[in-house]
Amino acid sequence: MIxxxxxxxxxxxxxxxxxxxxxxxxxxxxxxxDDAGAVYGNERVRVRAARPxxxxxxxxxxxxxxxxxxxxxxxxxxxxxQQDETNTVLVAEGIDGQVIGWVQVYARPLVVDxxxxxxxxxxxxxxxxxxxxxxxxxxEAEAWAHAHDCEAVNVRSNVIRERAHHFYxxxxxxxxxTQLTLRRDLAETS
Numbered sequence: 001m002i003x004x005x006x007x008x009x010x011x012x013x014x015x016x017x018x019x020x021x022x023x024x025x026x027x028x029x030x031x032x033x034d035d036a037g038a039v040y041g042n043e044r045v046r047v048r049a050a051r052p053x054x055x056x057x058x059x060x061x062x063x064x065x066x067x068x069x070x071x072x073x074x075x076x077x078x079x080x081x082q083q084d085e086t087n088t089v090l091v092a093e094g095i096d097g098q099v100i101g102w103v104q105v106y107a108r109p110l111v112v113d114x115x116x117x118x119x120x121x122x123x124x125x126x127x128x129x130x131x132x133x134x135x136x137x138x139x140e141a142e143a144w145a146h147a148h149d150c151e152a153v154n155v156r157s158n159v160i161r162e163r164a165h166h167f168y169x170x171x172x173x174x175x176x177x178t179q180l181t182l183r184r185d186l187a188e189t190s
Contacts, residue, residue, distance in 0.1 A: 045133055047140045050078055050089040050102060057099035058091075065123040081106075086148065090140050092124070092133050100128045105141040107148050117145030119155045122164075135171055156181075 050058065055074040062069040081087045087106035094100045104120035119141060124133045145153045155173055157164050169175075 044095040045100070045136050046093045047090050047136060048093065050082075050091045052078060054078075054091055054099050054102075058089075058102055061099070061102060061123045061125060062121075064126055065121065067121075087120075088144055090137060090144070092137050094128065100125045101133045101137055103137040103141045105144055105153070107145070107150055108154070114151040115149060117141070117148065117150040117153045119153065122155075134167060138171055 052075055055071045055078060058078065059069050059071045059074045062074065078089060081089055081104065084106070087104070089102055089104045091099045092101040101122075101124035103122045105117050106120055108116050108118050110116075119138075122134060122137060122141075124137070142153055153173075155168055157168065159178075165175075
């Protein structure tokens with residue numbers, strides 16, 4: 001089965017879908033179809049599944065989020081994500097077709113809780129912020145989570161990102177707890 005993001009799901013899942021088929025299903029932002037996508041603020045935005053060709057823009061946006069990443073790293077990570085039907089990266093394209101934001105969302109099955117989705121990252125190009133692009137990406141992330149039978153969507157946000165906290169609360173998210181994040185690199189144990 002093919003979802004609205006042009007991804008194969010279930011037993012038919014593959015790494016990618018023919019781009020022209022994706023454009024046919026979702027509409028493309030061409031002169032002939034300039035009404036594709038939704039208008040938010042001053043931006044005409046279309047959300048679609050990320051493609052390997054987006055790696056350069058995704059890497060740039062990772063840097064804006066505070067996670068400098070090479071194009072090669074993004075390509076490899078995106079390939080891994082796209083092989084997992086419980087994980088997706090969606091991008092927002094501006095009217096010129098340039099990727100101006102992305103959101104990653106994945107399902108989190110846990111023993112201690114119902115199936116929830118978690119946002120792995122959300123970033124909008126600094127030139128396009130406060131124009132509704134992040135809101136549009138989150139709407140699509142929530143739709144993806146609902147389609148994957150998730151009961152809720154969780155977001156983790158660094159305590160220093162006060163503007164992001166305000167954004168999430170403005171679109172209906174509520175604070176449920178404060179926690180400490182710990183990490184151990186596995187290379188240390190070898």
